[in-house]
Amino acid sequence: MICLLSLIVFGVLAVFSAGYRPMAKEAFDCVFRRVTLRKCQSGLDIRVKSKIVGKVMNKSPRLAKGVHKYFEVVSWIFVILFFVSLAFSADAIYNLVVYDNCNGPDADPDTCFFTPDEIEVDCDDTLCEGGECEVYSNS
Amino acid sequence: MNVEKIREDFHILKKGIIYFDSACMSLRPKQVIDKINEYYTEYPACAGRSIHKLGNKVEDEVDDARNVIKKFIGAKKSKEIIFTKNATESINLLANSFKFDKVLLTDREHNSNLLPWQTKKYGIFKVNNGFNIEKFSEIVKDYDFVSFVFTSNLDGYTIPAKEIVKIAHEEGAKVHLDAAQTIPHQEVNVRKLDADFISFSGHKMLGPSGMGVLYGKEELLEKMDQFIIGGETVVNSTYDSFEIEKLPNKFEAGLQNYAGIIGLGEAAKYLSKIGLNEVHDHEIKLVKAIDTEGLKVVGIPGGGIFNFNIPGVNYHEVASILDASKNIMIRSGAHCVHSWYNANSIGGSCRASFYLYNTLDEIRVLNEELEKLKKLG
Structure with missing residues (x-):
């Protein structure tokens, strides 16, 4: 599962830096092999795991043991969290585009950071014509 | 043999690495x-x-x-x-x-x-x-x-x-x-x-x-x-x-x-x-200082190379973890002797190989890290 996470992380980094492209390619190859029920041959999974465990071992050997033992489980949790987070983000973006509110049409606009603020304009303002007051968005 | 003086000739050692891969490639003096x-x-x-x-x-x-x-x-x-x-x-x-x-x-x-x-x-x-x-x-x-x-x-x-x-x-x-x-x-x-x-x-x-x-x-x-x-x-x-x-x-x-x-x-x-007899004795002394308890020694012990596995931890993981934690560089795998590993049904192992520039202090660090690694298994 760490290969999938690596693909996502290195895939994003590779967009901005060519230095990460070989790693992203390696991660892709690893994921491709795994989804076609073959073993990842590049050793990327072991390298990423070992690097994390090695760094953790310097701080806490006990925690390192946990990370080493449950690495696959922890990876799964992160992958699931990633996809759940991705789904919520997609829903929020859809709502924001369609309803100007990332929480949906009936939700309180104050709970969405991206909802455009409404500015009350004084009717005496020169922009108000014929005594009718218009509302302008600040976005 | 004055190891500290010898180490001064190897610039790379000043970078804080512990190099135990001399059987693959030795370092070069100035x-x-x-x-x-x-x-x-x-x-x-x-x-x-x-x-x-x-x-x-x-x-x-x-x-x-x-x-x-x-x-x-x-x-x-x-x-x-x-x-x-x-x-x-x-x-x-x-x-x-x-x-x-x-x-x-x-x-x-x-x-x-x-x-x-x-x-x-x-x-x-x-x-x-x-x-x-x-x-x-x-x-x-x-x-x-x-x-x-x-x-x-x-x-x-x-x-x-x-x-x-x-x-x-x-x-x-x-x-x-x-x-x-x-x-x-x-x-x-x-x-x-x-x-x-x-x-x-x-x-x-x-x-x-x-x-x-x-x-x-x-x-x-x-x-x-x-x-x-x-x-x-x-x-x-x-x-x-x-x-x-x-x-x-x-x-x-x-x-x-x-x-x-x-x-x-x-x-x-x-x-x-320096004298090769002294180099040889020094390497044997280093190998003898390794704490082998809990390790699975591979091959015939006694030379200037230490080949081992840690039960429950993959050999590539051991090498990568040692590198990440304390800059200890060892080799892992079949060491180009695939035929022997295949005949003995061993997937691979870790190999720490020493030379004249390695010290007992470095072995002490290796022992400490191996102790932590044994607990991962």
Whole structure:
């Protein structure tokens, strides 16, 4: 599962830096092999795991043991969290585009950071014509 | 042997690394690097072809390096020293040029001393937990050539070469020793051993990479056919024939790695100055300081290489974790001895290999980290 996470992380980094492209390619190859029920041959999974465990071992050997033992489980949790987070983000973006509110049409606009603020304009303002007051968005 | 003083010659060690991968590639001291630089900055010309000042200087330096190597291994004549790219090339040259009927190998050969012989008739002699000289005496009767690994890169085990050569000669077989892991770590005298051929690399003995040596007795080298031919291997040529050069040029085709040759000579000088017996004793002391409790020792212990596995932790993981946690560099995998690992159903292992620049303090750090790693399993 760490290969999938690596693909996502290195895939994003590779967009901005060519230095990460070989790693992203390696991660892709690893994921491709795994989804076609073959073993990842590049050793990327072991390298990423070992690097994390090695760094953790310097701080806490006990925690390192946990990370080493449950690495696959922890990876799964992160992958699931990633996809759940991705789904919520997609829903929020859809709502924001369609309803100007990332929480949906009936939700309180104050709970969405991206909802455009409404500015009350004084009717005496020169922009108000014929005594009718218009509302302008600040976005 | 003053290890701290020796360490000052190795710039890379100031970067805080713990280098335990010398069986793969040794580090280079300042003296060797300076000598290589000297060639490129002071006399970057051809040897053996050009008669100008620079050409003569290179020729002198190459001759000097050949003489140093001759003395270093106790050869009789400098023309018995053939410069190659590495031990692998030396063995390939031998396998393709020396005429024999059937070769005997051990079951723990590096791929470099296994694959070149696999196209010939060959047999495998099992070393198991130690070299059985009686059994060898019986088996060698069926062979006219023996090519054994002198010191194994697997575990540092050194075969009783002198006895082996004696017995093989009594049975009429010639002997080649793959000494890539021996020459850098202990004193070898080819005349005392009476070995017919010896091959080794420069990069494992503080020398530059891309350099190797094939030693052979003059009379045997004379009989051997050329393997690679071209520039410098002939005295004269016509459109349909050529006259072969004398030793050692006969086998050194094309423009040579002069910087490498000169650097290798300097490496041999450096090691001679320190003394290989002291280097060997130092390495044994380091291996003995390793806390082996809870580790699965692989191979035959006792040499200057420590091969192990940690139950429950993958060997590649062990190497990567040691690198990430404390900059400890070891090697993991099958160490180019796949055949032995396959025959013994072992996927791979970790190998810590030591040299003159390693210290007991570094072993202490390794022990501490191995202790933590054992708990991961």
